[in-house]
Amino acid sequence: MTMATSEPLRTAEPKLLRSFRLAAWLGWQIESNWADPFLFAVYSIIKPLSSAAILVVMYSIITQADFQAPIFAYIYLGNAFYIYVGQVMTGISWAVIDDREHYKTLKYVYLAPIDYPAYLLGRGVARFLIGSFSVGITILFGVLFLNLRIDLAEVNWPLFLFSLLVGVFMLAMMGLLLAGVLLLLAHHMWGLGEAVAGALYLFTGAIFPLEVLPSFLRPVGYILPVTYWLELVRRSLVGQVAQAFPTLAGYTNLQLVGILLALTAVMSVLAVVVFRWCEGRARERGLIDVVTNY
Amino acid sequence: MKRGTSLQTPEWPVSLLKPQKPGQRVRKASGWRLFLKTVLARAYPRIIGQQREKSWMFFDVFLPLLSVAAYVYIYRAIKAPAEYVGFVVIGGAMTAFWLNVLWSMSSQLYWEKEQGNLALYIIAPNSMMAILLGMALGGLVATTLRALVITVIGSWLFQVPYAISSFIQLFLVFTLALVALYGMGMMSASFFLLLSREAWHWANLAQEPIYLLSGFYFPIKSFSFWIAAGASIIPLTLGLDAMRQLIFPSGAALGFLSVEVEIGALLLMSVLFLLGARALLAYMEKLAIQEGRLTESRR
Structure with missing residues (x-):
């Protein structure tokens, strides 16, 4: 009996991977x-289609449905890929609230022999899959019904896949950071994820291009990795359209990749440090099993 | 005020909250008095809770303002006329009511079930209709404050021009739209009595599609007549349309129906939804009891 129960733990994959895999399965079930x-x-x-349709209707009213204009592809693709922000970043941090309050x-998750950050990242996998489905459907709808021109032969696939991979990792790190903060929060936990997603x-x-924002607000966009990620995704799918806007037109793809990687690295270090600190504080203050009933 | 009379005089909230002294005889309320007290008692925590947790006010105002700003900048990016910015500000402020109805009215009975309060509501000798009305009243007062703040800040930030053509009609439209909306919320609350963990997803699903169909950020006239007419079953659709016609210089040209017709439709909806809520609640409560769903908790 003892052999049967201890055997899997001794021989199974590393704790990090096991926590991630099981959390991904659990997240999908939930x-x-x-x-x-x-x-x-x-x-x-x-x-996602309703969300996109709001923008499409707004755009078509003002421009008399001029879907050929570069700004339309800019808005539509930006909105479509932004779904990942809500799903991955907010999804990972939401797992804290789900497990703690709902x-x-x-506390049982903490008692289990798992790696908690890996568990949280795993919980984001289901959201990533759902998000990918939503992004795909939204883009397909745009191509089929709104003359969104994406020429598959001209798509820069290596850049697209690389950007997507780095971007999702970056969003996962932002989610981890947010999850750490949520471990310490009781009152504002419901609104924090939405507030960050809304601000992003x-x-x-x-x-919309950053030039539309008042000049004193633009620097906020320039220090956020999501800005460069969305630009790279747009450039890889519809290069000439994205480059029609001056925001980041002065940068080459390689430079943008470099900036994205650098900001992602900074974000990752920050996320791990903040998460560990918040987790320690939450355990010290007995917040791991707090139930506010808000 | 004489001792012993505090519970007879509906001087809310003092009379409701004044504790009885040991041995003091409590006069039981019944009939309309009990109904009214239940309404006020259920409204009380919603209004006072808002004051006690002021930081919620920040999130409740800040989040809609972010959306408003995003949609305003889209309109600016595509060089829309200035009044469209106003449409967004008013629409953004009205989302507070929709979110309140959705999360704090419709799905409230589901949350109460999850917390174990629903059974207590049913057991207590008061009307469930009064409890729902209390939730609506409390939510309405608290949300009006939020919507007002969003409107003021949004109008100031984006310099929205207003030209109100009739204050009386505007007041009528606003009031009727909210009565009808909260009546609809009370109706849907009874459906949520039967739901379990899927309730959260249904409430979540009713956000973006309703923002789209009700024209929160653009004139509903942009849709074909029948789509706009179908969307008018949600009171905010006609309410927003009429308000825009009444407060923006070019609003009338972008209106779906005339303001008078929309007021009539909102009045009809107010009556129908409140009556419907009463009938549905009685039916659904009976059904939920029969099927044993009042105390179930499938997380």
């Missing part, structure tokens, strides 16, 4: 099994 697959698919389609299992939506040029 996110998807509240409804049958068809209803879940409909749910996953309606939300399921009341956070506004300051990163996701749906």
Whole structure:
């Protein structure tokens, strides 16, 4: 009996990987099994399409549906890929609230032989998959019905895949940072993720070029890695369109990749340090199993 | 005020909260008095809670303002006329009401079930309709304050020009739209009685699609007539449309129906939704009891 229970722990994959894999499975179950697959698919389609449709209607009213203009592709693609920000970053941090307040299992998670940061990142996998589905559907809708011109032969695939990979990692690190902060918060935990996501939506040029912002607000966008990530994704998919706007036109793709990597590295170090500090404080103050019932 | 009469006079909130002294005889309220007391008692924590946790006010105002700013800058990026910025500010302020109805009215009974309060509501000798009305009243007062702050700050930040053509009609539209909206929230609350962990997802799903269909950020006239007419089942659709017609110089040209027709439709919806809420609540409560869903907790 003892042999049977201890054997898997001794021979299984490293703790980090095991925590990540099991959390990914758990996250998928939580996110998807509240409804049958068809209803879940409909749910996953309606939300992102409605969000995109708001922008499309606003745009078409003012421009008489001039979907050929470069600004349309800029807005549409920025909005589509921004879905990852909400899903990955907010998703990872939301796992803290979910486990602590809703399921009341956070203390048991801590008691289990797992690596907690890896567990949190794993919980974000399901959100990443759902987000990828939503991004894909949104772009497909744009290509099929809104004359969004993405020529698959002209897409810079290596740049796209690399940017996507780095971007998702960067968002996961931001999620980890936020999760750490949420471990210490009780009162504002519901609004913090949304506040950060909302601020990023506004300051990163996701749906309008940064030049539209007042000049004193633009520097905020320039220090955020999401700004460079969205620019790279746009350039890789519709290069000539993205380069029509002056915001980052002075930078080559290589320079943008360099900036994104540097900011991602800074963000990663910051996320790990902040998370460890917050986690330590939360344990000292007995906040791991706090239930506020807000 | 004489001792022993405090519970008879509906001087809210003092009369409701004044503790009874040991041995003092409590006069039981019944009928409309109990109904009114229940309404006020349920409204009380919503209004006072808002004052006690002032930092919530920051998040409740700050988050909608971020969305408002983002949509304003989109309009500026595509060089939209100035009044569209005003449309966004007013629409953004009204999202506070929709979010309140969605998360604090419709899904409230689900949260109460999760917390274990729902059974107590049912057991207590008061009307569930009064509890829902209290939630609506409390939410309405607190949310009006938030919406007002969003409107003032948004208008100041983005220099929105207003030209109000009729204050009376504006007041009527605003009031009727909210009565109808909260009536709808009370109706949908009874549906949420039957839901479990899927409730959160349904409430979440009712955000962006409703922002789209109700024209929170653009005139509903942009849709075809039948789509706009269908979307009008949500009171905020007509409410927003009428308000825009009444407060913006070019609003009337972008209106879906005339303000008078929209006021009539909102009045009709107010009556129908409140009556519907009463009937549905009674039916759903009975069904939930029969199916044993009032105390279930499937997280």
